[in-house]
Amino acid sequence: MKSRILSKIHSPADVKQCSQAELLSLAKELREFIIDIVATKEGHLGASLGVVELTVALHYVFNTPDDQLIWDVGHQAYGHKILTGRRDLFHTNRKLNGISGFPKRAESIYDAFGVGHSSTSISAALGMAIAAQLDRNFERQHIAVIGDASIAAGMAFEGLNHAGVTNANLLVILNDNAIGIDPSVGALKNYLTKAKVGFKPRQSNMIEALNFNYKGPIDGHDLPALVEALNELKQQKGPRFLHVITKKGKGLQKAEEDQVTYHSPGKFDKSTGEIIAKSNENLPPKYQDVFGLTLVELAEKNPKIIGITPAMPTGSSLKYMMQRFPERAFDVGIAEQHAVTFAAGLATQNYVVFCAIYSTFLQRAMDQVIHDVAIQNLPVIFCIDRAGLVGNDGATHHGVFDIALLKSIPNIMIAAPSNEIELRNLLYTVSKGVSQPIAIRYPRGRGSIIDWQQDFEAIELGKFQQLKKGNRIAIISLGTMRGNVEKAIEALGKNEKAVAHYAVRFIKPFQTGFFESLFNEYKCIITVEDGSIKGGFGEDVSAFAQKEFYHGKVINLGIPDVFIEHGSPDELYDLVGLSAAKIAKVIEENL
Template identity: 65%
Template structure:
């Protein structure tokens, strides 16, 4: 029986002792290790399977961590984690108290830069390379591994533009697999397709035009070839690009054939690769599907509706509109800044533009939101998916800042639906006649209503909804947090439940000030609950209102404290933040 090589490796120094001819066997074992754990623990699969050979070659050739390795799109880095001291705890990946699903500086000195969002690696590695020059460390190597279509992002080009005029030991490795989460789009994708077809010397080379020494494209699964090219490039001065062609999901047939689904497939059979069977029981829809299907319904009646997403057509469910109305739905690639201003341009010409961006990714386009949309009062309809705590993806992906970072901007509307019907109705309302941009934020995952396709009703902008009347205490919630509050109240004895009122604020801007005046006069104590940061969100707004109008009622704010929540399930993280039903129940008991 052949010896298991992976069992002998804890750190790259162990890897470098392996004879080169045994490395293909190690690649096979590393793939099997990743597949076996992700099959039961879940996580990002396809990206890491695609870079197994590259990962081994990088740590084999370069003296990491002294040589600096930065991963772009951190979900490529599972193999890297396993080879750098975390093999024995890799099964804790993305779990509460376990290791992160992305490179994280606090976790290992081999993780040189935190990379949850895309297109940052070249900038970070260039900064490190220039620092090495300034420190006289002229032999240190700096490698940025750019994958999953993130080379097409504007920030990557800004970094290439700068790096091309520097004398640094910078190697950019382009992991070209023609797909991010969904298939790559745009002219750059067509350029790479042309390069693959003709060869680098037969096509105009964009990297050489930017003063990079270009090598490729080469087979990203040929270990010997990758190692020989990396060894050669170590001795080449100045900025360099190595272009690899890889297959996302390599080594698992289903992951190669269905790359979108197997990007993060959930549980699957490690032996067959088949996904775990779905429950046949009727379940409420995902909020993203309510958005996607409602948009198609509206667009069928309104030919002025446009849909836009930056590289997330499947994750946002804009894919439904792209299939139904391909000329009116746009995937602009990993380009959130462009998505926002592109949407604004369309909206100036009389179109109703639904721009769907994950809450955490809208942060990348904050300047455009302010200057290109709100300052000019352009009525773009922003649908912010994955708002609030998102779970296992952790600190880089939680959508907990949007209420606060939007709240301080003039000329906008902020709405959070508490259920699927409210999401449908606000989309219906927003398509016609709004004078300001609106930001509709909703969570990851399923709603609560089976029969959600109700006839549309217009929502009056700025009106809150009283869900329960009470006598002593009122809870002001926003969005789906109302569900947690209802469950918390229902845990109380029936004799105490009528003491507690519940109001769904719905609109953070504009506030329903008429109702708030009644609330402060009717109730002794006010609790606010939000799945966003305590600083700057609903609670802060209610305290500001009370101060302005000289109300003295005690106010307690429940929300995300002033920390970056780590990874774990949504239920676990909500409980740690004090906004689970159980924790809200405990808080209510203090006041009864």
């Protein structure tokens, strides 16, 4: 791609030197650059394409990094990264040791706040704005860019509510494109849909009612209009709100037409937008599809089954139930806290409630899990997707804390099926009724069994499974870590006969009798889990061994006590010592 303007942009100071005509060329080149790189390197596409003009306008009008710019979630920040000195590194985006896919304070002075989860930008920007007032810095601007899906979340409203009673130098920009990852939902989305470019605010404008100076909606792809509006708002004081209408995927026809798929499309032809197909022939299923398709089967036989997800119907595959039983499947938007308590309310009325939620997003609703579900011992079934290391999204998205967080809560059972068939059968088992909350965790990506849709079989809750006999070392694998452990044992050659292998399918309640028998039989026990080693399952085994005066060795393998950055799952599991090769090395050292 020939780049006449973009190649000269090394910082926002260079953007400010552009003429109006050059700004338009810069926006065109920036969009082409993003498409060119993401087509081969992969990443989040549609969101960044939709805010190209807004990104250029923001860095043209404001004095970043002294003026502080916060991007909500950060899916849309690729253009921001490219204009702020990371153009030549952008090909390393989301790769091991490369730049992050999200804004990150440690990466650049232009990344004012690290993000990865939604709806945090207004609160963060307000905190910065109040700090500036306390420091007597009344000129610094604070800009939060938030999408229509994110602004519907509770935390965003909390920030708006607080900001409206301050005189903080805060500008909230609503990037309204009617979609997050999936289409936006809810009453606020319907309210915003009525607002078109040229629309005059009604007297009942809810943003003005919160004491914000409201401007818009304006066309978010009209660069001169954006520059004019931002210059006007820059001169005003107190909380301000700019409503811009954009199209996710703007500039790539396929991305505009299929905004869900092109949120993160994988590799594609940069000229046509056609996705480069991967052969799915004879491949095992994705775990989320095992969940979603199995839930439909169960719901067909049981009218009391309900499915819930906070804004992830495609990612969690609850979309299948939403298509088949729309009256019993709910996307509640980016509202994890509401999702959990909504599930609790349904459970009080004797419905069988499956709440499908990513591990990293469940963290946002721990108070509700404790107070609204566990204390009342309501039988909500949490289907925790993306458990373990998820790969290129990095530290904000790895699902490594759910075990440590849930394990300390009374009444909750925690399960970790080791393959697709076990997940399917566990969903079947709990659909028949449970007397307490249960969390079922499973990873992102494909399993290993092609013929997984077998007849249902009930699983005995709380029971371990012996997979292999051995006489010297017992390895206990958690969930899908079973696969890496099996490969590690195979790599031992003749020494594999010395190693016994047990699958942990139930982390809680702790099986004291099972471990008492292991302590009597083996001189070395190794636990392998894809969760935080601090507060994890292995820590329970070590504590119980000490309590029982076990004289053998207990070795815990898991995610170390650091935040793991981005890279492919295989790279990251090897990095933390959980690849088959690294597990085999630990076994050999202790034989």
